[in-house]
Amino acid sequence: xxxxxxxxxxxxxxxxxxxxxxxxxxxxxxxxxxxxxxxxxxxxxxxxxxxxxxxxxxxxxxxxxxxxxxxxxxxxxxxxxxxxxxxxxxxxxxxxxxxxxxxxxxxxxxxxxxxxxxxxxxxxxxxxxxxxxxxxxx
Numbered sequence: 001x002x003x004x005x006x007x008x009x010x011x012x013x014x015x016x017x018x019x020x021x022x023x024x025x026x027x028x029x030x031x032x033x034x035x036x037x038x039x040x041x042x043x044x045x046x047x048x049x050x051x052x053x054x055x056x057x058x059x060x061x062x063x064x065x066x067x068x069x070x071x072x073x074x075x076x077x078x079x080x081x082x083x084x085x086x087x088x089x090x091x092x093x094x095x096x097x098x099x100x101x102x103x104x105x106x107x108x109x110x111x112x113x114x115x116x117x118x119x120x121x122x123x124x125x126x127x128x129x130x131x132x133x134x135x136x137x138x
Contacts, residue, residue: 099134099138100131103131107127
């Protein structure tokens, strides 16, 4: 039988952070276009997702990880990445939300009634319907 060395995880954690430059170069110079390869894999992705759904793998994975893994990783990794990630995504957020803000601005609302009047919910419904229509048309 083959012998497996101990300490694999420790070596990975020690060596891999020093590969940031290799990561950057790989992203800048991919062997294949990410967009083309990912688009070509759409059928396989759909089949794999359907198989995973049929086998209940999502729920099994959640059960295996448990609350403690989620919470530990969210606190120890997510907390420090959250702010910089939001700042890095500002342009994408602005581009993505702009069409929806435009829909809100262009939606004709029914009249406003006195505070607490249930007819005021028609205003909410008008916005909700307009935004849903925009989402489905995109």
